[in-house]
Amino acid sequence: MVNAKISGVGGYIPEKVYDNAYMESIVDTNDEWITRRTGIKERHISADNEYTTDMATIAGKRAIENAGLTAEDIDLILLATVTPDYFTPACSCIVQHNLGAINAAAFDYNAACSGFVTGLTIAKQFIQTGTYKNVLVICADVLSKATDYKDRATCVLFGDAAGAAVVSASEERGIISTDIGADGSSGLAITSLAYRDDEEETEKRVSRKKDTIWMAGQAVMKFAVKAMADASQRVIDEAGLTWDDIELVIPHQANYRIVDSAIKRMGISKDKVFLNLEKYGNTSASCIPVALTQAVEQGKIKKGDKIVLVGFGGGLTWGAAVLEW
Numbered sequence: 493m494v495n496a497k498i499s500g501v502g503g504y505i506p507e508k509v510y511d512n513a514y515m516e517s518i519v520d521t522n523d524e525w526i527t528r529r530t531g532i533k534e535r536h537i538s539a540d541n542e543y544t545t546d547m548a549t550i551a552g553k554r555a556i557e558n559a560g561l562t563a564e565d566i567d568l569i570l571l572a573t574v575t576p577d578y579f580t581p582a583c584s585c586i587v588q589h590n591l592g593a594i595n596a597a598a599f600d601y602n603a604a605c606s607g608f609v610t611g612l613t614i615a616k617q618f619i620q621t622g623t624y625k626n627v628l629v630i631c632a633d634v635l636s637k638a639t640d641y642k643d644r645a646t647c648v649l650f651g652d653a654a655g656a657a658v659v660s661a662s663e664e665r666g667i668i669s670t671d672i673g674a675d676g677s678s679g680l681a682i683t684s685l686a687y688r689d690d691e692e693e694t695e696k697r698v699s700r701k702k703d704t705i706w707m708a709g710q711a712v713m714k715f716a717v718k719a720m721a722d723a724s725q726r727v728i729d730e731a732g733l734t735w736d737d738i739e740l741v742i743p744h745q746a747n748y749r750i751v752d753s754a755i756k757r758m759g760i761s762k763d764k765v766f767l768n769l770e771k772y773g774n775t776s777a778s779c780i781p782v783a784l785t786q787a788v789e790q791g792k793i794k795k796g797d798k799i800v801l802v803g804f805g806g807g808l809t810w811g812a813a814v815l816e817w
């Protein structure tokens with residue numbers, strides 16, 4: 493059977509920065525609290541007229557170039573977002589047009605922060621069945637446009653970014669194993685409302701704006717640590733490997749404490765973990781592909797290395813993968 497391998501990666505980070513000093517100026521918080529409880533120092537924020545598809549187009553273009561392909565080589569565009577430009581058309585269709593990917597089918601999906609590993613899992617199926625040769629997986633979010641800047645418990649966490657990867661048919665091993673899952677019974681731990689009229693949910697928001705993000709932070713943190721450790725172990729077992737075989741782990745960049753507790757549970761050293769959350773905060777599904785792109789650019793991943801990607805998020809969902817680079 494043909495394998496699915498990442499052949500190119502790309503990211504995009506908007507220019508504007510909200511540092512902790514700026515957060516101190518808008519809510520009752522301080523640099524010491526944010527740093528100690530999350531590890532975040534800065535987050536990048538999209539311009540007023542910059543939206544998910546604008547950022548996704550740039551990240552997608554960079555990933556295609558990095559793969560040495562052209563837009564016309566792409567057979568399918570998968571786009572993960574919780575902050576779409578429109579409910580319809582799908583962001584992926586707008587990006588298809590922007591890129592000139594005239595041969596690509598396109599659809600959006602929502603697995604919140606677990607979007608990248610979910611996208612790799614979908615791409616792998618289409619490639620292994622021989623349906624497609626090149627699938628572009630893009631994660632993009634303008635979380636700042638859905639953030640309640642009156643809620644100090646959430647507004648210090650989020651930033652904006654886009655990250656992308658081309659997954660191509662290959663004889664090399666590539667994406668060895670993936671594990672995605674959901675616990676819908678805890679779904680209301682992170683919410684942002686669309687059409688549903690839910691007064692109870694709306695009332696939880698400091699701003700009372702129903703399309704902003706609300707979160708039960710402690711509950712999500714507890715879920716995240718176990719979900720990340722368990723899913724990583726399952727993909728490593730399925731790959732027939734042990735933690736000693738893994739050169740690098742790229743986790744969802746939500747909170748330093750979550751990552752720290754999860755890696756203690758996994759029993760691995762911090763040196764194996766790639767973190768950039770200090771500079772960007774939590775950018776939802778984009779966290780992992782942006783970090784992966786930077787790890788590649790910084791020479792932290794060499795051909796043949798085995799790496800683990802692992803995330804969790806709204807839904808609640810999780811996703812982990814073992815890749816051979």
Ligand code: UT7
Nearest residue numbers: 520521522525529605644645648709710712713746747805
């Ligand atoms: O992508 C997936 C999405 N979600 C996540 O990854 C988030 C998971 N959760 C978390 O990262 C953490 O729960 C938070 C960082 C959100 C909060 O940290 P925590 O250790 O769970 O704090 P807490 O909610 O228990 O709050 C502790 C105290 C509270 O004050 P009292 O009640 O002890 O007086 C909060 O009101 O900290 C207060 N607090 C703040 N203080 C200063 C909450 N936010 C802030 C803030 N600055 N920004």
